[in-house]
Amino acid sequence: MSFDLNQFFKEATLRVCGSLEAEEFLEDAFNYLVKFVPVEFMVLSYYDPTEGKQTLLAEASIKGGRLLKQSLVQPGRIKSYSSRPGLDFQVIEKAKNHPTAQPWITAGRLEPEASLLVMRLFARPDMIGTVIMVAQKGETFNQKQQNLVRMLQKPFAIALANCARYQELMELKELLRQDYRALQQDYIHSGGRRIIGVRFGLKGVMDMVRQVAPLNSPVLLLGESGTGKELIAAAIHQLSTRREGPFVEVNCGAIPQSLVDSELFGHEKGAFTGALAKKRGRFERAHKGTIFLDEIGELKPDLQVRLLRVLQEKEIEPVGAAEPVKVDIRVIAATHRNLEQMVKEGEFRQDLFFRLKVFPIEIPPLRDRKNDIPSLVEHFILAKHRELGHAVRPEPEPGSLDLLMGHDWPGNVRELENTVERALILSRGNQVSFRGLGLLMAGGGVRLPVYVSQDPPDQSLPPLEQVIKGHIQKALYQCRGQVGGPQGAARALMMNPSTLRKKMRKLGIVFGREAAGLYQKRPGNSSHQNKPADDPLY
Numbered sequence: 001m002s003f004d005l006n007q008f009f010k011e012a013t014l015r016v017c018g019s020l021e022a023e024e025f026l027e028d029a030f031n032y033l034v035k036f037v038p039v040e041f042m043v044l045s046y047y048d049p050t051e052g053k054q055t056l057l058a059e060a061s062i063k064g065g066r067l068l069k070q071s072l073v074q075p076g077r078i079k080s081y082s083s084r085p086g087l088d089f090q091v092i093e094k095a096k097n098h099p100t101a102q103p104w105i106t107a108g109r110l111e112p113e114a115s116l117l118v119m120r121l122f123a124r125p126d127m128i129g130t131v132i133m134v135a136q137k138g139e140t141f142n143q144k145q146q147n148l149v150r151m152l153q154k155p156f157a158i159a160l161a162n163c164a165r166y167q168e169l170m171e172l173k174e175l176l177r178q179d180y181r182a183l184q185q186d187y188i189h190s191g192g193r194r195i196i197g198v199r200f201g202l203k204g205v206m207d208m209v210r211q212v213a214p215l216n217s218p219v220l221l222l223g224e225s226g227t228g229k230e231l232i233a234a235a236i237h238q239l240s241t242r243r244e245g246p247f248v249e250v251n252c253g254a255i256p257q258s259l260v261d262s263e264l265f266g267h268e269k270g271a272f273t274g275a276l277a278k279k280r281g282r283f284e285r286a287h288k289g290t291i292f293l294d295e296i297g298e299l300k301p302d303l304q305v306r307l308l309r310v311l312q313e314k315e316i317e318p319v320g321a322a323e324p325v326k327v328d329i330r331v332i333a334a335t336h337r338n339l340e341q342m343v344k345e346g347e348f349r350q351d352l353f354f355r356l357k358v359f360p361i362e363i364p365p366l367r368d369r370k371n372d373i374p375s376l377v378e379h380f381i382l383a384k385h386r387e388l389g390h391a392v393r394p395e396p397e398p399g400s401l402d403l404l405m406g407h408d409w410p411g412n413v414r415e416l417e418n419t420v421e422r423a424l425i426l427s428r429g430n431q432v433s434f435r436g437l438g439l440l441m442a443g444g445g446v447r448l449p450v451y452v453s454q455d456p457p458d459q460s461l462p463p464l465e466q467v468i469k470g471h472i473q474k475a476l477y478q479c480r481g482q483v484g485g486p487q488g489a490a491r492a493l494m495m496n497p498s499t500l501r502k503k504m505r506k507l508g509i510v511f512g513r514e515a516a517g518l519y520q521k522r523p524g525n526s527s528h529q530n531k532p533a534d535d536p537l538y
C-alpha cells in the first residue's frame with residue numbers, strides 16, 4: 001500500500017492542533033509520529049522574544065505527555081543563537097555538538113551521542129519556540145523522515161501560539177479571580193470599620209499608629225487575643241501611602257502545614273500533584289500593599305527562616321518557579337505571645353524578632369481601659385442590631401453598665417462584641433439585658449446573682465417610670481449634672497445624649513442650666529445632701 005502524504009498531513013495536523021494544552025497535543029502528536037519517525041521523546045519549548053527567555057513547556061514519550069514549564073538558564077546565549085539565520089530546521093548527528101544541548105546533557109537528560117532534530121516555530125515574524133525530537137538510541141532521522149516532520153512546522157507553530165495565548169488568558173483569569181477574592185477580603189478588613197476608644201483607652205496606641213503609618217517600617221503589634229490587633233493593623237494600612245494597595249491577612253497558626261508553602265509563596269502550574277494552575281501566594285498578592293502576619297509566634301522554624309529571607313531580600317520563591325519574584329510589601333506582624341521569652345527559649349529566631357520589632361505597639365487589654373466599655377457597647381448594639389435586622393434599636397437595661405464594667409473580659413473586645421450579640425439575640429422589645437449571660441465579676445469569678453422571683457408581684461413596688469426617673473437622677477448626680485460628653489450621664493447610661501434629654505423632659509427631670517448646682521457633690525460630704533427629693537433609690 002502506497003504512503004499517502006495528504007493523509008499523513010491531515011492526521012498529524014489534527015493531532016497537533018487537537019488541544020490547547022501543550023502536554024496533551026504533544027502526546028497525541030508523538031503517538032502518531034512514532035509510527036513514521038524513530039523518535040524516543042520530543043520536547044516543545046516556548047521562546048519569549050521580548051525577554052529573550054526560553055521555557056521548556058512539555059515533553060512526550062512512550063510514557064505519555066508531561067507539562068514541564070522550566071525556564072532555560074542561558075537567555076543571553078539563546079538570544080544570539082536564535083537570531084542566527086538558516087537554523088530553522090536542523091538535524092544534529094550528535095547532541096554534544098549542539099550549542100544549547102549542553103545543560104541537558106549535564107543534567108543527564110540527553111545522551112551526548114543522541115541524534116536530534118530541531119525545528120523552529122514562527123508566528124510572523126518572530127520565532128516563538130522549537131520542537132526538538134530526540135532519536136531512539138543508535139538511530140537518526142533520514143531525509144524522508146525529515147521531510148515528514150518539516151510538513152508539520154506550521155501546524156506546530158499554530159498550536160504553540162494558540163497554547164501560549166490560552167495559557168496567558170488562563171493565568172490572567174486566575175490572577176483576576178485571586179485579586180477579586182483578595183479585594184473582597186480587603187473590603188471586609190478595612191471597609192469603614194470604626195475604632196472605638198481612639199481618644200480614650202487607645203489614645204497612646206493611636207498616637208503611635210499615626211507616627212508609624214506613613215513609613216515603610218515593619219510594625220509588631222503585641223496584645224492579648226481579641227484586643228483589636230487586626231483592626232489596628234488595618235488602620236495602619238489605611239493611614240499609609242499603600243492604602244490603594246491590598247491588605248492581605250495571614251493567620252500563621254491557621255494554615256495547615258501541608259498548604260503553608262503554596263499559600264504563602266504560591267506555586268507554578270504543575271509544581272506538584274494537584275497544582276493545576278499557577279497560584280500567587282499571599283506575599284505576592286500583597287505586592288504594593290501590606291501583609292498582616294497574625295499569630296506570628298506560631299510560625300514554624302523553617303518558615304521563620306524563609307520569612308527572614310523575604311524581609312531581607314524582598315523577594316519570594318514560588319514552589320516550582322525557576323526564578324524568584326520581587327515583592328514590594330510592608331509587613332505588620334502580631335502576636336499575643338511573649339516573643340522575647342520565645343527567643344530566650346530558642347522557639348523564635350532572634351534575627352527575625354529584631355527585624356520585626358522595629359516599631360512595637362502594645363495594645364492594652366480591655367480590663368485596663370474599662371472607660372471604653374460604654375462606647376464599645378453602644379457601637380456594637382448599633383452594628384449588631386442592624387445585622388440582626390431588628391426593627392427597634394434596644395437600649396441597655398438599667399444597671400447593665402455596672403455588670404459590664406465589673407467583668408474582667410479575658411477575651412477582651414471580641415468577648416464584649418459576642419456578649420452584646422448574644423444579649424441582642426435574646427432581647428425582647430426595646431431593652432437589652434446582660435443578665436444571665438454568665439458574665440463573671442472581676443477577680444473573684446463570682447457569678448452575678450440572677451434574681452428570678454417566685455413570689456407573687458409585690459404590690460409595694462414603685463411604678464416603672466418612677467424607677468427610671470430615679471435612675472436617671474442618680475446618674476446625673478454621679479456626673480455632677482453633666483448630660484453629654486465623656487463624663488456625662490448619657491455615656492454612663494449608654495444612651496444617646498439627645499435621647500436622654502428627650503426622656504428627661506418627658507419625665508419632668510430638670511437638667512442643664514435650670515438645674516445649676518442641683519447635682520453638684522459637696523467635697524468631703526457623702527450624705528447626698530443634694531439628692532433629688534422624689535428619688536426612690538436613695
Ligand SMILES: Nc1ncnc2c1ncn2[C@@H]1O[C@H](COP(=O)(O)OP(=O)(O)OP(=O)(O)O)[C@@H](O)[C@H]1O
Pocket residue numbers: 194195196197202223224225226227228229230231232294335336379413414417
Ligand atoms: N477598639 C475597637 N473598636 C471597635 N471594634 C473593636 C475594637 N477592638 C476590637 N474590636 C473588634 O473586636 C473583634 C476582635 O478584634 P481583632 O480581631 O482585631 O483582635 P485581635 O487582637 O487581632 O485578636 P486575635 O489575637 O485573636 O487575632 C473584631 O471584631 C474587632 O472589629
